[in-house]
Amino acid sequence: MAIIAYTDGSSLGNPGPGGYATILLETELKIKKEFSQGYRLTTNNRMELLAVIVALEKLKNPKTTITIYTDSKYVCDSVEKKWVMGWEKKGFKGKKNEDLWRRFLILYRKHHVSFQWVKGHAGNEFNERADELAVAAANSKDLLIDSFFEKQQEQEEGMF
Template structure:
């Protein structure tokens, strides 16, 4: 089983943001993080999940994603994304990221587990630390999806 812990952060909403991911498989552990200027917390939460899945090198193993984002967990577990997709994502935010997520969901069929944020879960806390550190970086690239959404 592969476990993926994720978290997103933004300093201001919108503001500088980042995500943190920890991938666990057997005795292997990999950490990922990246920061962007002018983005939102929800975008970073979703991008963390996407980045974790995109980093996988194998298929066919059970995957559980641990996230403290009700936005992400509920959107998938309650099937909202399929309704949004059917309606062409009309009036929805983060469409670029949801369109990037859906093929990954189809490919990997991950299960989601909501975890309470800032509640002492060491892996969730580490993801938060990675996300916040990334958001505080220098010369952060733009979140082009967020910028395009604002212009539309």
């Protein structure tokens, strides 16, 4: 059984309130599931990556084959060009979103994951829907706290 995921992230300001969305499709059984959530202070790249993580966390069986469609070059290139593997070897020194990349790599190694970049806002039905969900999540009143990011922001602000 192959799964397709469409993922997107949004940030209203960078940093600012943000949201992610994940749409999972199982084509044989024609199952579609949507997931989204907003955060009070985060970045677009964090939400793009979190959307992918949520897609992988929703997989029930190990070694599931999944193709992830994303309009994020940051996420797609980091994985497909193996940059994240190099960052991991160097302990993520100087890299942003270390917490999410570590979480991603654990999940990535449990499945057969491939990425396809899709141009955003270009009429792709599921990419457009993921964008709509991510923006709605960022605009919602039910915003979670991106604890790692907010703590990091506080530390950076305290440096000056």
